[in-house]
Amino acid sequence: AQSVTQLGSHVSVSEGALVLLRCNYSSSVPPYLFWYVQYPNQGLQLLLKYTSAATLVKGINGFEAEFKKSETSFHLTKPSAHMSDAAEYFCAVSGTIWNNDMRFGAGTRLTVKP
Amino acid sequence: DAGITQSPRHKVTETGTPVTLRCHQTENHRYMYWYRQDPGHGLRLIHYSYGVKDTDKGEVSDGYSVSRSKTEDFLLTLESATSSQTSVYFCAISEVGGSNTGELFFGEGSRLTVL
Numbered sequence: 001a002q003s004v005t006q007l008g009s010h011v012s013v014s015e016g017a018l019v020l021l022r023c024n025y026s027s028s029v030p031p032y033l034f035w036y037v038q039y040p041n042q043g044l045q046l047l048l049k050y051t052s053a054a055t056l057v058k059g060i061n062g063f064e065a066e067f068k069k070s071e072t073s074f075h076l077t078k079p080s081a082h083m084s085d086a087a088e089y090f091c092a093v094s095g096t097i098w099n100n101d102m103r104f105g106a107g108t109r110l111t112v113k114p
Numbered sequence: 115d116a117g118i119t120q121s122p123r124h125k126v127t128e129t130g131t132p133v134t135l136r137c138h139q140t141e142n143h144r145y146m147y148w149y150r151q152d153p154g155h156g157l158r159l160i161h162y163s164y165g166v167k168d169t170d171k172g173e174v175s176d177g178y179s180v181s182r183s184k185t186e187d188f189l190l191t192l193e194s195a196t197s198s199q200t201s202v203y204f205c206a207i208s209e210v211g212g213s214n215t216g217e218l219f220f221g222e223g224s225r226l227t228v229l
Contacts, residue, residue, distance in 0.1 A: 032216070043221050044204070044220045090157065097216040106154050
């Protein structure tokens with residue numbers, strides 16, 4: 001079975017500062033890992049995904065995440081925050097490519113201060 | 115954007131009444147999912163489907179049933195709604211093969227309030 005823990009339900013950064021959202025996972029099989037973003041009153045959009053091709057994964061809007069097996073982590077980063085990055089971010093893990101066993105973290109709400 | 119339409123987008127109902135939420139897709143994807151989103155819990159899988167008439171339970175399936183009679187439609191039914199089923203419900207679709215690599219695409223959600 002898979003599970004995800006997102007550290008910090010709320011993260012606040014200043015515009016232009018580094019964004020770091022933390023995600024640790026547990027999986028009994030090699031995992032597929034995902035980060036999704038949710039803007040108010042919308043569904044989730046895929047930011048990036050790890051499927052074992054490369055440990056550093058680049059996504060949309062300047063975000064990237066690094067898969068660290070030894071730390072069971074998949075933290076999301078962005079070098080310079082923009083006001084438009086304010087949203088809720090979800091980390092998710094799956095053990096199959098069909099994703100019928102996908103588990104989501106509780107989410108981290110990112111606030112960007114001017 | 116993936117062609118996923120959820121209806122209704124908002125519904126208020128009373129305890130004990132039946133409720134059906136509809137998810138319609140135009141992408142011809144095999145896999146369809148119903149999730150519920152609650153504060154502090156992220157998204158939790160209710161039921162999923164891997165083809166017409168093929169469905170299975172997720173981690174929070176009690177009190178819910180689903181049906182898929184056509185590729186494009188996936189219905190979620192609450193036979194007798196309870197206040198604990200007040201939530202935002204999301205439909206998602208995915209496909210594997212060709213240019214598709216299994217990631218989920220989500221609808222915009224249906225907000226259900228059970229009084």
